[in-house]
Amino acid sequence: MAGESVRWGILATGGIAAAFAADLVDLPGAEIVAVASRRRESAEAFAERFGVERAYGDWESLAADPDVDVVYVATPHAAHRAAAGLCLEAGRNVLCEKPFTLNLREAEELVALARERGRFLMEAMWMYCNPLVRRLKALVEDGAIGEVRTVHADFGLAGPFPAAHRLRDPALGGGALLDLGVYPVSFAQLLLGEPDGVAASAVLSPEGVDLQTGAVLSWESGALASLHCSIVGGTAVTASVTGSRGRIDIPSGFFHPDRFVLHRDGRDPEEFVADPADGPRTSLRHEAAEVMRALRAGEKESPLVPLEGTLAVMRTLDAVRERIGVRYPGEETETAGDEVAVLAG
Numbered sequence: 167m168a169g170e171s172v173r174w175g176i177l178a179t180g181g182i183a184a185a186f187a188a189d190l191v192d193l194p195g196a197e198i199v200a201v202a203s204r205r206r207e208s209a210e211a212f213a214e215r216f217g218v219e220r221a222y223g224d225w226e227s228l229a230a231d232p233d234v235d236v237v238y239v240a241t242p243h244a245a246h247r248a249a250a251g252l253c254l255e256a257g258r259n260v261l262c263e264k265p266f267t268l269n270l271r272e273a274e275e276l277v278a279l280a281r282e283r284g285r286f287l288m289e290a291m292w293m294y295c296n297p298l299v300r301r302l303k304a305l306v307e308d309g310a311i312g313e314v315r316t317v318h319a320d321f322g323l324a325g326p327f328p329a330a331h332r333l334r335d336p337a338l339g340g341g342a343l344l345d346l347g348v349y350p351v352s353f354a355q356l357l358l359g360e361p362d363g364v365a366a367s368a369v370l371s372p373e374g375v376d377l378q379t380g381a382v383l384s385w386e387s388g389a390l391a392s393l394h395c396s397i398v399g400g401t402a403v404t405a406s407v408t409g410s411r412g413r414i415d416i417p418s419g420f421f422h423p424d425r426f427v428l429h430r431d432g433r434d435p436e437e438f439v440a441d442p443a444d445g446p447r448t449s450l451r452h453e454a455a456e457v458m459r460a461l462r463a464g465e466k467e468s469p470l471v472p473l474e475g476t477l478a479v480m481r482t483l484d485a486v487r488e489r490i491g492v493r494y495p496g497e498e499t500e501t502a503g504d505e506v507a508v509l510a511g
Contacts, residue, residue: 170195171196171197172195172197172235172458172461172462173197173198173199173233173234173235173236174190174196174197174198174199174236174237174238174454175198175201175202175231175234175236175237175238175258176198176200176218176237176238176240177202177225177228177237177238177239177241177253178202178203178240178241178249179201179203179208179209179211179212180241183201184212184215184216185450186238186240186450187201187212187216188216189449189450189451189454190451190454191216191217192451193451193454193455193458196454198216198217199218199219199220199231199234200218200220200221200222200228200233200234201216201218201220201222202222202223202225202228203221203223204225205223206222206223209221209222209223225249225252226252226256228253229252229255229256229258230256234258235258235461236258236259236260236261236457237250237253237258237260237261238263238454239260239261239262239263241263242339243263243265243266243338243339243344243345244268244337244338244339246262246263246267246272246276247268247272247276250262250276251276251279254276254279254280254283254285255279255283257285258285259286259287259457259461260280260285260286260287261290261453261454262276262288262289262290263289263290264289264290264291264348264352265339265345265348265479265480265483266479266480267480268497269483269484269487270477270480270481270483273477274477277473277476277477280466280473281466284466285466286461286465286466287466287467288453288457288460288467288468288471289471289473290450291453291471292421292422292450292452292453293349293422294352294453295452295453295455295456295470295471296421296422296423296452297441297444298423298424298425298438298444299356299421299423302407302423302438303356303357305414305428306357306407306409306414309411310409310412310414310428310430311407311410311411311412311413311428311429312409312410312411313387313389313410314387314389314407314408314409315388315389315390315408315409315410316389316390316392316406316407316408317354317357317358317391317392317405317408318391318404318406318408319349319350319353319393319406319420320350320393320394320396320401320403320405321346321349321350321394321396321401321403321421322342322346322378322394322395322397322399322401322403323346323396323397323399323400324398324399324400325397325398325399326398327397329371329373333345333397334371334373334375335375336374336375336494337494337495339494340373340375341375341376341379341397341492342375342377342395343376343379343395343486343487343490343492344483345397346395346396346397347395347483348479349421350391350393350394350405351381351383351393351479351482351483352479353405353420353421354391354393355478355482356475357407358383358387358389358391359385359478360478360481360482361383361384361385361391362384362385363383363384363385364381364383364384364482364485364489365382366379366380366381366485366489366490367380367489367490368380368491374492376395376490377396377397378394378396378398378399379486380393381393381486381489383482402418403419403420403421404416404417405420411430412428412429412431413429414428415427415429419447422447423447424439424447425438425439425440426438453471456468456470
């Protein structure tokens with residue numbers, strides 16, 4: 167499909183779906199041809215808002231639409247396995263919102279299904295596609311701060327969220343870790359890979375989801391990551407990476423930064439600022455553009471958001487949940503399985 171328009175279907179009509187659609191409308195070579203919701207009225211309203219030709223009142227019709235090249239799955243994450251699996255089974259390529267799934271088992275099932283069907287699959291970890299984050303990663307890999315020693319990252323919302331809110335609903339995969347903590351974990355693993363050890367502690371809600379969680383990840387290299395997420399306190403949402411010869415600081419909104427500062431031993435600080443041509447810091451266009459590039463190149467996964475990296479993050483999230491005692495309805499008692507034992511060291 168080199169040079170051709172990429173035809174998108176959007177599954178779900180919530181806030182993140184609307185933000186993604188707004189960015190697709192302005193992305194050259196992207197065309198939204200269909201949208202689906204379990205409520206036809208919602209799909210029709212979304213279609214009218216964004217000028218989409220077809221609106222479906224069920225997921226199956228979107229998955230079966232032969233005019234759709236790739237489906238963006240924007241449901242709450244408890245439904246990712248079902249929604250993305252349905253689309254892959256029908257032969258559609260898929261971009262699935264993060265967190266990728268509820269747990270590693272579901273993630274492995276989706277990856278296996280995509281590979282069996284020969285379809286493209288990618289987690290919508292927009293942070294990994296952000297040009298400034300990619301620049302930061304390249305600097306670290308080039309040794310700008312020496313060997314990485316520590317990573318710090320936090321993401322907290324002030325709330326308070328009522329018990330009926332999705333962030334506190336176990337049936338929807340509620341809690342701080344999967345919704346917010348996926349960013350600090352993904353940031354640390356972007357720079358250091360999968361950890362060799364995981365320690366964690368949390369404060370749980372009466373419903374049994376985590377209100378706030380602190381985790382320390384460790385690597386055989388001696389590197390440590392100190393990570394925090396919360397739905398009961400608004401944090402600075404910052405990150406820093408310290409190496410043997412310097413440090414990089416990212417101000418508020420580290421997962422979609424507009425700047426960061428490189429401190430090298432013996433030199434003046436250097437500020438790196440986002441290119442205005444890359445659009446607003448909240449833009450989701452970079453992940454969409456990466457999907458389109460990969461599809462046109464005939465690739466089945468993205469080198470920026472590789473599936474093995476997604477699985478590694480899910481292993482860590484499972485390990486953290488094992489430590490803090492959070493399980494969701496329908497999960498087996500051995501949610502994290504042998505992987506947790508390995509990470510425990």
